[in-house]
Amino acid sequence: MNTHTPLFDRFKNHLIIVVAFSVLLATISLLLYPLDLLSTPHTVTGFVWSNLSATASNPGCIFTLITLMICVFYKSKFSDEFKVNALIQLLLLLVLSLGLKTAMKQMTHSPRPYTVVMAESTVIASPRDFYTFSHSDKLNKIAQMQGTVSQWRWSNWQTEMNYAFPSGHTTFVTLCLLFFSRLFLMSKRYVLCAGLLCWAVGVAYSRLWLGMHRPADLFGAVGLENVIFLLVPYQYHRLTPWLMEKSQVMKQKWT
Incomplete structure (x- = not known):
């Protein structure tokens, strides 16, 4: 009996990505945390970690999403139906992640x-x-x-004065990692998947370096996003055909 069904492969890939991300975060936390937030970093160091963090902030996260969507869908072999399903899922993931992350911050008061x-x-x-x-x-x-x-840390502190747990930036990069890595692996674009993993780890560490979060905040975000990701479906059998039909009608009107 062949157990390698699409569903099996989907959860296998999900598990591989989550384990790799968690192991790298744990390693960084053990080796590089805690940090001396009063130390004077090199200009290049401050520039790298501050700007890497900005790719998961607002408005940087918007450009990150657009870039990833172009990398995944531009000249891809995915069907239109698959793309619509994926975009619906992404929208739901973003809304739920933002809402639950905000609610947890208000409950924990960390x-x-x-x-x-x-x-x-x-x-x-x-x-x-x-x-x-x-x-x-x-x-x-x-x-x-x-x-x-340092100016790098001080300027970031001014923009984020809410609570710490869970890390919103790490919630966002975990969402991107889980969602887009699945599509990269399906397309056998392993280099892009590895690059996405490195970016996610870099953003997560930048939050420690800037003094915004503790390792517990990062792992809380990873756990939260995994629960959301596993609960949100991949396919929308009723909504997707309706949206595709409406889009065809709109195209006909404009052509």
């Missing part, structure tokens, strides 16, 4: 690591004290750290 540095520098009384301030007061407190920490 302070970001940089608030610990601010407390140790006596800028605030305690990490949790930071979250009692208004938005403008938070900015003023972070402004007091200018000159104490």
Whole structure:
């Protein structure tokens, strides 16, 4: 009996990607964490990690998604029906990931690591004290750290003042890794799949380096996204034909 069905291969590839990503994150966490957030990094180092992190921020994440979609679908052999199914799934993954990630942050109330540095520098009384301030007061407190920490970290702290768990950036890169790696593997584009994995690991580490997250925040994001990914279906037998029919009608009207 042949057990290598499309469903079997799909979950096998999913497991391989998840294990590889998790092992690399665990290795980085063990070897390179914790970090001294008050150290002065080389300009190139700060530039690389800050800009790598930006590829999963807003609006950088939009350009990342567009780039990945072009890499996957441009001149691909996927059928139109397959592409529509994939785009519906991607949209659902994005909406659910954003909503659940935001909800979990509000439930856990986990302070970001940089608030610990601010407390140790006596800028605030305690990490949790930071979250009692208004938005403008938070900015003023972070402004007091200018000159104490590198510009790369300090500028990032100003843009993200919400809670830490789970990591939103790691949630996004895990989504991209799980969704697009499946399509790359189906197309036997292994180099692109490996590059996607390296990018995801790099973004996740950048969050540690910038003082935005702890390893637990990263693994919480990986776990959350895996649950979402396994629950969201791959095919939409009723919606896809309807959308394809509507698109054909629109094409006829414009031609």
